[in-house]
Amino acid sequence: MTAMRTGIRFDQRGGKVNRKQRRVAASAARKSKNKDLDEKLSLATSLADKCRICESSFDNTNMSMLSEWMVVVREDMRETHLYCPTCWEMGQKMIKDLEEANKEGDDKK
Numbered sequence: 001m002t003a004m005r006t007g008i009r010f011d012q013r014g015g016k017v018n019r020k021q022r023r024v025a026a027s028a029a030r031k032s033k034n035k036d037l038d039e040k041l042s043l044a045t046s047l048a049d050k051c052r053i054c055e056s057s058f059d060n061t062n063m064s065m066l067s068e069w070m071v072v073v074r075e076d077m078r079e080t081h082l083y084c085p086t087c088w089e090m091g092q093k094m095i096k097d098l099e100e101a102n103k104e105g106d107d108k109k
């Protein structure tokens with residue numbers, strides 16, 4: 001899973017982030033108004049307009065929403081999934097719990 005806070009960062013946990021995406025994320029983080037962000041926005045406009053989990057509606061013209069909502073890019077499936085901050089946090093917590101559960105069963109580290 002490859003994720004990014006819209007326009008800011010990619011979560012690389014277990015994910016495949018290609019170099020271009022990383023660059024896009026990096027420069028979008030540096031300057032919030034540039035071509036890369038436009039790309040990001042056009043990506044955002046091409047995706048769902050609501051949270052994939054709770055179906056809250058997402059306004060892709062709202063900059064604060066753009067900076068808070070998470071877009072998960074599934075390169076393998078050429079899909080983007082949209083999550084509101086609440087559902088994203090829930091998801092992160094679940095991932096963390098899973099990781100911790102995994103760690104408990106793994107003494108190698």
Ligand SMILES: [Zn+2]
Nearest residue numbers: 051054084087
């Ligand atoms: Zn949600």
